[in-house]
Amino acid sequence: MKQFEREAIAANFGRILKIIEKVPDYKDLRPGIQETPMRFAKAVEHWTSGYNVSPADIIKLFEDGADGCDEMVIVRDIPFYSQCEHHFAPFFGTITIAYIPNKKILGLSKFSRIAEIFCRRLQVQERITNQIAEAFMDEAIGSLGVGVVVKARHMCCESRGIAKQGSFTITSALRGVMKEQPETRAEFMSLVNSLPPSL
Template identity: 50%
Template sequence: MDEQQFGVEDWRRFLGSLGEDPERSGLLETPQRLVGAWQYWTSGYSQDPAEVLKVFEDGAEQYSELIVVRGIPVYSHCEHHLTPFFGTATIGYVPNGRIVGLSKLTRLVDCFSKRLQVQERLTIQVANALMTHMQPLSVGVVVHCRHLCMESRGIRTPGEETVTSAMLGGMQNSLALRTEFLALARGPG
């Protein structure tokens, strides 16, 4: 977020529009904190998914089974209300002669999460980026999130979870592969 576009003075006016006194001691530093917070929360716009994904050929030549990473943290902001949504993502893929550093999957989710989002788009962006930049045989992504726009306003239903998925490549056509991925995504139990 560019400070010139929405900076400290804008946040002071915003606080005033809520009926607050932006000069109150507890709020004096809040506008500057908000500028920094929104720069961090939207830092995904300046990240290139291709640069996030470091691909290795060594070690993957003989591997042709699913690789799954579960429990990847998701922290994002709904583009409709600017409220947080949060949860976890699971990513699975079948390599095609190349693998990715496992931490890069977390970084990829983070890259797209740190943009104003809807969960459905976030899910497909992660899947498409993997297919484009890794060219695996298949990709599956499942995202589970709670949305504060639903929990704290409107319907006010705490604890509801939204689940989205994207299946590309072999997972679109192979029921066995899709079933295996979804079973691994659920985990033990």
């Protein structure tokens, strides 16, 4: 984000604070929130830093170690934070990704990096789920199949009393053999459901 964009967000958020606090001018804001507009702008910059980054920019595949690796690789319960595009409120939870490599394996640290690219945007949970699945099927990784499960709490619902506090929304996306082969799909679902939440 450029400095003038940051300043524009801060100036506009200052106008919102002026209305909320019922003061005639931005300069009349009480000391505690004088710096809030620029803090907000910097937070927005972080929350939207996934724009203009694509998984292809960060993907690293290894052939060494991929011999005989044609079974499911699963990374479970990757924590994530995103911003709901309807209310600009946070939603957060965990993402589980399983894929079946095609002669090359993806560095394990890249699972969370790929998820991060899509979460650091204005989002809905359904789109994040599908975008991660598509990224694993795209040419850059070229998986034989992928399964993604996203489990999240939405503050736009919980804080406004629309959903019970602590309730989860679960979305999933299956592609390739993970979708087409019933036994592969069953293996994925049982791995997602049977492993303990943390080791």
